[in-house]
Amino acid sequence: MKALGILVLAVVTGVGILGLAELTQNRPDPVDPDSSTIVTFDVATRGYRGGDDSAALALWAVCSATVPGDVTAVAPAPADGYEVTITPAIGENGRKRLLGCLEDGTLDRVMGHVSDFTRT
């Protein structure tokens, strides 16, 4: 009985480790040169000295390094917030990296929020 419990625990642990490795592993995404991704995001600041525009620029300067390809400068979005264009379009792994960087506490007193990923 004890050996069976140890065996089950070992199997569960192994499956869990493999699953986590699969979920968190970084891979290069397939590239479509004629595509692009438009990222729309907003920033929330608390006591940031430069204001929202400066915070968005700084945040994008840091997080643009997580994706391959060419990126445009931060521009105001038509509706609200800011938007950038990435060429070629990023895949699922690039999207997760960029989303994690923008919405994580990458900059002190700045919190980003991605509202839309549009692939064209």
Added chain:
Amino acid sequence: MNTRILRTLLGGATLAASGAYTFVYLYRWEWNRALMSAAIFIAAEVAVMGSALAQRLKSINQRLDAQIEAAKAPASAVRRDRIQAARPPARVSFAWLSRPEQMNVFVPVLMGAGVLLSGIAWVVERVARATVTPVAEKGLAAQLGTLALPADGFVSDRQRPVDLLRGPIGRRP
């Protein structure tokens, strides 16, 4: 609710949530949040372990206190038990008598002592027979001497009536 149960539940929930969110944030590529969640997990782990160890130490302390109290209460009984335990074994004057298989030693000794004592008694009896009778007769004669009648009788020629007032009959002036 018992404080201990509440503490355990709170610690367990914090551990589970912070541990799970560490991996969730890793999956989302949110490294700062993952680091913070892992720090919370470690802090909760330390707190839970500290609580468990403190509980264990408290239990050990209570057990030791109970032992000390139990040792204190019947101090005289404990001392008495120790004295009795340290008592030397009872001395056997005739150790060979305590072993029945050695009665063959006892019988000859008893017979020898009997013969010796009989000899001594025979000697004492002989000496007594030879010495007691003459000595006793001599002492008896000496004691009876005071009862002997006066040699010249109770009445003499010189007896006068006034002599009766001087002393017992037979007393000489």
